[in-house]
Amino acid sequence: MGDLILTTFDWVPQAPRGFVRDLRARWALEEAGLPYRVVGVPFDDRKPAHFAHQPFGQVPWLTDGDISIFESGAILFHLGELSDTLVPTDPQRRSDAIEWLFAALNSVEMASLPWSLCQFSGNNHGPNWQMFDGFLKMRLGHMEQVLAARDWLAGGFSIADILMADVLRLVDRFDGLADFPACRAYVARAVARPAFAKAHADQLAFFAAADAGRIPA
Amino acid sequence: MGDLILTTFDWVPQAPRGFVRDLRARWALEEAGLPYRVVGVPFDDRKPAHFAHQPFGQVPWLTDGDISIFESGAILFHLGELSDTLVPTDPQRRSDAIEWLFAALNSVEMASLPWSLCQFSGNNHGPNWQMFDGFLKMRLGHMEQVLAARDWLAGGFSIADILMADVLRLVDRFDGLADFPACRAYVARAVARPAFAKAHADQLAFFAAADAGRIPA
Numbered sequence: 001m002g003d004l005i006l007t008t009f010d011w012v013p014q015a016p017r018g019f020v021r022d023l024r025a026r027w028a029l030e031e032a033g034l035p036y037r038v039v040g041v042p043f044d045d046r047k048p049a050h051f052a053h054q055p056f057g058q059v060p061w062l063t064d065g066d067i068s069i070f071e072s073g074a075i076l077f078h079l080g081e082l083s084d085t086l087v088p089t090d091p092q093r094r095s096d097a098i099e100w101l102f103a104a105l106n107s108v109e110m111a112s113l114p115w116s117l118c119q120f121s122g123n124n125h126g127p128n129w130q131m132f133d134g135f136l137k138m139r140l141g142h143m144e145q146v147l148a149a150r151d152w153l154a155g156g157f158s159i160a161d162i163l164m165a166d167v168l169r170l171v172d173r174f175d176g177l178a179d180f181p182a183c184r185a186y187v188a189r190a191v192a193r194p195a196f197a198k199a200h201a202d203q204l205a206f207f208a209a210a211d212a213g214r215i216p217a
Numbered sequence: 218m219g220d221l222i223l224t225t226f227d228w229v230p231q232a233p234r235g236f237v238r239d240l241r242a243r244w245a246l247e248e249a250g251l252p253y254r255v256v257g258v259p260f261d262d263r264k265p266a267h268f269a270h271q272p273f274g275q276v277p278w279l280t281d282g283d284i285s286i287f288e289s290g291a292i293l294f295h296l297g298e299l300s301d302t303l304v305p306t307d308p309q310r311r312s313d314a315i316e317w318l319f320a321a322l323n324s325v326e327m328a329s330l331p332w333s334l335c336q337f338s339g340n341n342h343g344p345n346w347q348m349f350d351g352f353l354k355m356r357l358g359h360m361e362q363v364l365a366a367r368d369w370l371a372g373g374f375s376i377a378d379i380l381m382a383d384v385l386r387l388v389d390r391f392d393g394l395a396d397f398p399a400c401r402a403y404v405a406r407a408v409a410r411p412a413f414a415k416a417h418a419d420q421l422a423f424f425a426a427a428d429a430g431r432i433p434a
Binding site: 051092102135139 | 287
């Protein structure tokens with residue numbers, strides 16, 4: 001393992017603070033007790049060097065010595081390989097954790113992201129909205145069955161729970177878990193972990209510190 | 218490795234044929250030359266045993282002896298661990314392949330799925346449509362830069378290309394790659410591979426065979 005450096009934006013507006021995806025990586029790093037530092041890349045003026053690390057101009061990315069990784073799922077998978085505490089060692093459980101890592105992104109966030117974009121933009125009405133709202137509710141109905149029967153997705157707490165809880169947390173920002181009490185209880189269990197609290201506070205502090213040096217738009 | 222059994226629906230309507238996600242697993246299995254068989258689960262009447270393997274009632278899932286895996290990304294990752302040909306062995310390249318596996322799903326399909334749902338449903342107008350169309354075009358613009366500079370995402374052909382090409386192929390079903398020639402050329406390169414042709418023909422034949430035994434609705 002080389003030095004772990006997590007890159008996020010050097011500043012973001014108030015609305016996404018506490019939800020910028022570097023949180024997922026910070027949370028995993030804190031759970032694992034791995035040493036790391038966080039650096040900022042310009043939010044306003046995204047340079048070719050940024051796209052060389054993250055081809056979509058987003059954040060975060062992680063460097064581990066010479067290896068540079070984007071995508072929160074891929075970063076969590078990599079951190080899982082560096083730590084004994086983030087992924088179960090039993091083969092079926094390890095497979096479960098990887099499968100749920102993908103499912104958090106592709107079966108749940110795939111439905112929650114369009115729903116959230118409609119909510120954020122105020123376009124939460126009309127036929128498309130009904131379609132996306134129905135799509136998310138269907139997926140949450142299935143998650144409700146899963147989470148009513150277990151505390152964590154793959155045996156003990158794992159990288160899959162970091163991703164799933166973070167995806168569901170954003171849904172609940174718009175009260176989207178009101179009809180899904182097991183999903184809401186799962187998020188509450190996850191965010192009660194000290195590693196989440198540390199990661200969340202650190203992200204808020206990072207962007208708050210940036211306000212001081214920023215020229216108002 | 219145990220016996221590899223891929224489960225898909227026992228029948229689907231005409232529209233999704235050639236695009237059902239078991240194709241991604243079939244393609245990887247053919248690329249790797251791994252022995253496998255394909256079995257069907259009811260499309261019309263999804264039982265608890267189905268949800269036990271795939272909690273969202275979707276397909277495919279793969280069983281490898283006692284291990285059962287859903288999510289096309291997780292299945293491809295598992296097959297990549299069973300084969301020398303699907304994931305590069307060099308650490309940076311392996312990391313690239315995993316990162317692009319996630320990116321195909323979370324940076325590209327995350328934008329293409331809502332766009333495709335709008336297209337399929339005929340709700341391809343209005344403010345939400347403009348938002349999702351803009352979101353997809355932005356992501357494809359970034360992919361165009363990436364794919365103009367390389368043949369495959371992680372050095373040689375890998376599981377990342379199976380997923381990315383399949384995601385982009387569905388976009389082009391609605392002519393969505395018309396302004397992205399490098400993306401379109403990439404899909405053409407990918408689907409020219411014998412393993413894709415075999416997987417695609419096998420999926421069409423599997424569902425065609427099911428028509429014979431089906432009582433018309």
